[in-house]
Amino acid sequence: MSDIGQVRLRIPSSIKPGDVVQVRSLIIHPMERVERDAQGKIVAKNYNYINKVVVTYLGKTIAVFDTTQSVAENPFFSFTFKATDPGQLKVQFLDTTGGRYEGTADIKFS
Amino acid sequence: MRALCWVALAVMGAGCAGTALDVPDYTRVPKWSSRALPEARGELRAGPDGKRVAVRYPGWTTRDFDRSATFAYDDARSEPPVQRVTMPAGIVGDPGKGRALFLNRSKGPCVACHLVPGDDVWPAGSAGPDQSTIGDRRLPDQYLYQVVWDARVFFPNTVMPPWGTAGIFSAEEIVHIVAYLQTLKGPVAPEKDRDRNPFTRAKPPGFGDNLDPTNNPAVVLAEDAEALWVARGPSGKACADCHEGGVARAMRGVAPQYPRFVKSYGRVMSLEDYLEVHTPATTGQAMPSESAENLAMTMVVKRASNGLPVSVDVASPDARAALARGKATFYRKVGERNHACADCHTIESAAGKFLGGRVLADVRSGLTRHFPTWRTDRAEVWDMRKRFQWCMTPLGMNMLAADSIEYAELELYLTAFDNGKPLSVPGIRH
Amino acid sequence: MNDGHAIPRREALKALGALGVGAAAGGLAPAMSAHAQAPALGQNESVQDAMKRLFGGKTIKDGSAVIKFDIPLIAENGSVVPVAVNVDSPMTPASYVKHIYVIADKNRIPVVTRVTLSPEAGKASVGANIRLGETGEVRAIVEQSDGTLLQVAREIKVTVGGCGG
Numbered sequence: 001m002s003d004i005g006q007v008r009l010r011i012p013s014s015i016k017p018g019d020v021v022q023v024r025s026l027i028i029h030p031m032e033r034v035e036r037d038a039q040g041k042i043v044a045k046n047y048n049y050i051n052k053v054v055v056t057y058l059g060k061t062i063a064v065f066d067t068t069q070s071v072a073e074n075p076f077f078s079f080t081f082k083a084t085d086p087g088q089l090k091v092q093f094l095d096t097t098g099g100r101y102e103g104t105a106d107i108k109f110s
Numbered sequence: 111m112r113a114l115c116w117v118a119l120a121v122m123g124a125g126c127a128g129t130a131l132d133v134p135d136y137t138r139v140p141k142w143s144s145r146a147l148p149e150a151r152g153e154l155r156a157g158p159d160g161k162r163v164a165v166r167y168p169g170w171t172t173r174d175f176d177r178s179a180t181f182a183y184d185d186a187r188s189e190p191p192v193q194r195v196t197m198p199a200g201i202v203g204d205p206g207k208g209r210a211l212f213l214n215r216s217k218g219p220c221v222a223c224h225l226v227p228g229d230d231v232w233p234a235g236s237a238g239p240d241q242s243t244i245g246d247r248r249l250p251d252q253y254l255y256q257v258v259w260d261a262r263v264f265f266p267n268t269v270m271p272p273w274g275t276a277g278i279f280s281a282e283e284i285v286h287i288v289a290y291l292q293t294l295k296g297p298v299a300p301e302k303d304r305d306r307n308p309f310t311r312a313k314p315p316g317f318g319d320n321l322d323p324t325n326n327p328a329v330v331l332a333e334d335a336e337a338l339w340v341a342r343g344p345s346g347k348a349c350a351d352c353h354e355g356g357v358a359r360a361m362r363g364v365a366p367q368y369p370r371f372v373k374s375y376g377r378v379m380s381l382e383d384y385l386e387v388h389t390p391a392t393t394g395q396a397m398p399s400e401s402a403e404n405l406a407m408t409m410v411v412k413r414a415s416n417g418l419p420v421s422v423d424v425a426s427p428d429a430r431a432a433l434a435r436g437k438a439t440f441y442r443k444v445g446e447r448n449h450a451c452a453d454c455h456t457i458e459s460a461a462g463k464f465l466g467g468r469v470l471a472d473v474r475s476g477l478t479r480h481f482p483t484w485r486t487d488r489a490e491v492w493d494m495r496k497r498f499q500w501c502m503t504p505l506g507m508n509m510l511a512a513d514s515i516e517y518a519e520l521e522l523y524l525t526a527f528d529n530g531k532p533l534s535v536p537g538i539r540h
Numbered sequence: 541m542n543d544g545h546a547i548p549r550r551e552a553l554k555a556l557g558a559l560g561v562g563a564a565a566g567g568l569a570p571a572m573s574a575h576a577q578a579p580a581l582g583q584n585e586s587v588q589d590a591m592k593r594l595f596g597g598k599t600i601k602d603g604s605a606v607i608k609f610d611i612p613l614i615a616e617n618g619s620v621v622p623v624a625v626n627v628d629s630p631m632t633p634a635s636y637v638k639h640i641y642v643i644a645d646k647n648r649i650p651v652v653t654r655v656t657l658s659p660e661a662g663k664a665s666v667g668a669n670i671r672l673g674e675t676g677e678v679r680a681i682v683e684q685s686d687g688t689l690l691q692v693a694r695e696i697k698v699t700v701g702g703c704g705g
Binding site: 003006008009010024025026028073074076 | 324331334
């Protein structure tokens with residue numbers, strides 16, 4: 001049963017214009033670690049791990065995480081954005097096999 | 111006079127549980143054929159060289175701990191007999207070798223229970239006494255040798271494993287360990303780092319909100335698994351067909367009753383055990399113990415009762431009989447290490463202290479209401495049975511089948527301490 | 541999906557195995573194609589080589605006055621270690637945090653992540669769960685928009701074992 005690529009985002013339930021909002025995100029992903037053979041040599045293969053996380057708000061990129069195999073499996077990322085207008089916040093996760101996964105949140109003011 | 115008798119009987123019934131029902135009775139426990147995944151059955155088979163090997167989960171040891179008692183009800187073996195020994199003459203003890211043995215993770219490590227000096231000592235535990243100045247006590251070599259070989263000679267109720275009797279350390283190795291211990295004299299250097307010392311170390315803060323899907327991957331898996339509720343099995347039916355109104359409504363209040371005695375099978379069953387028999391009988395879908403589907407469905411059903419108090423039956427005759435056996439299992443000395451669950455998990459023993467870097471949990475605080483739990487160091491969901499099975503490997507004992515009656519009744523004993531406390535599934539632990 | 545209607549198992553399992561969603565919007569395309577060609581940020585190297593590769597010989601100043609580096613001093617295991625970096629910064633186009641690096645000295649791949657921020661982030665406040673191979677120093681290095689480099693480092697103990705694992 002594969003849940004790879006499942007994304008969850010959490011934002012505060014109430015956002016006012018001008019708030020700097022913290023976003024928590026998690027994605028199910030193996031973040032494959034480097035394997036070594038019995039002699040300790042690195043096994044050459046294309047490891048599947050997320051190497052970029054792109055955060056956009058209202059269509060503009062506001063944060064990018066370049067990531068490596070030293071990031072945990074099922075990685076968690078948090079960041080902030082300044083909530084100026086209602087609109088979409090999108091977090092895209094890109095992995096080394098060409099996998100592209102995303103989570104979105106509709107930012108509304110209340 | 112009669113009124114007094116009734117009152118006396120009522121007081122006895124309420125205050126003391128020591129009636130005939132609570133003496134473990136193994137005569138009417140049925141045989142159970144495991145329906146768990148092959149790697150979860152505790153099977154042993156002949157290896158290529160004719161020696162028995164264990165069939166276990168990928169990455170787990172395949173060693174057959176055949177010399178030590180298991181939890182199986184039909185395993186009548188008791189503790190290994192106490193061995194009184196004499197330290198061999200003619201071996202010169204090497205403190206350097208002794209120290210390396212003391213820290214060696216493939217042996218004890220002794221340091222898991224006993225603090226000794228050294229910046230490289232991490233993580234030492236506090237389950238046993240601090241050995242940093244044992245050399246000052248000028249104990250005879252022979253005494254220290256006997257304590258390490260088999261401490262039961264002096265301390266019949268000790269939790270210290272009988273390292274020599276069990277064959278974990280050889281005679282020569284223990285001679286080196288004794289030589290090392292005799293070098294440990296004061297004054298002890300002031301502690302530069304209070305976390306090195308388990309007696310002053312900060313308790314671990316845990317992994318945060320277990321129900322937050324951006325914190326606990328198991329929540330994401332459990333949410334996704336709700337699709338199983340409406341999935342049609344080979345019989346053409348889905349769980350939703352009989353249990354109407356959505357899983358949250360239909361299953362609310364069900365999980366807190368488990369484990370429970372299921373009459374039709376004549377045994378105590380956890381939710382995992384019950385799904386293993388119920389799902390194939392209804393939707394036709396196989397759901398063996400320890401399968402991803404079984405773990406997922408268990409999380410789905412338990413989540414429907416999150417926040418409700420655990421309320422397992424502890425009063426009926428069947429429950430009390432099972433609890434008596436479960437409690438006996440909890441206190442039974444087993445394995446190479448000759449340990450009972452109680453040796454680590456009761457306040458009277460080592461609960462609340464550090465075993466290496468881990469704080470040992472106290473059974474009476476309730477340890478079951480967050481299972482199945484996410485294990486961060488494995489990136490896996492573990493149910494209680496896998497947790498029982500895992501504990502067996504460092505103890506040096508063959509594990510039983512995940513769906514065994516022995517584990518179910520032990521789980522019932524543990525779950526009784528959670529009665530009244532709110533379910534919170536899935537958990538998240540290291 | 542929970543309206544009680546049964547769906548074939550095949551469909552249910554597809555839903556469980558969620559796959560990638562959608563193509564990038566136009567504005568993101570440059571980031572995407574750059575991503576395909578960029579050399580890996582993470583290399584199997586010593587931390588000294590990593591520092592040289594990323595920062596050359598540039599001076600890295602002590603950042604403890606402005607960097608708040610949250611990381612447990614004892615990690616319960618090396619697989620998941622939560623870290624958070626908060627930098628006191630106006631985050632205006634004139635003065636903002638351009639990059640935050642997390643580096644684990646003893647990891648085989650010491651460079652864990654580089655976060656690139658824009659002033660629209662509002663704050664320089666990021667977090668991630670990282671892996672630590674063993675007890676050792678972990679650094680948070682901040683590059684300001686004017687090129688200044690600041691660092692805070694902590695020695696993190698990684699707990700191993702306990703009941704065999």
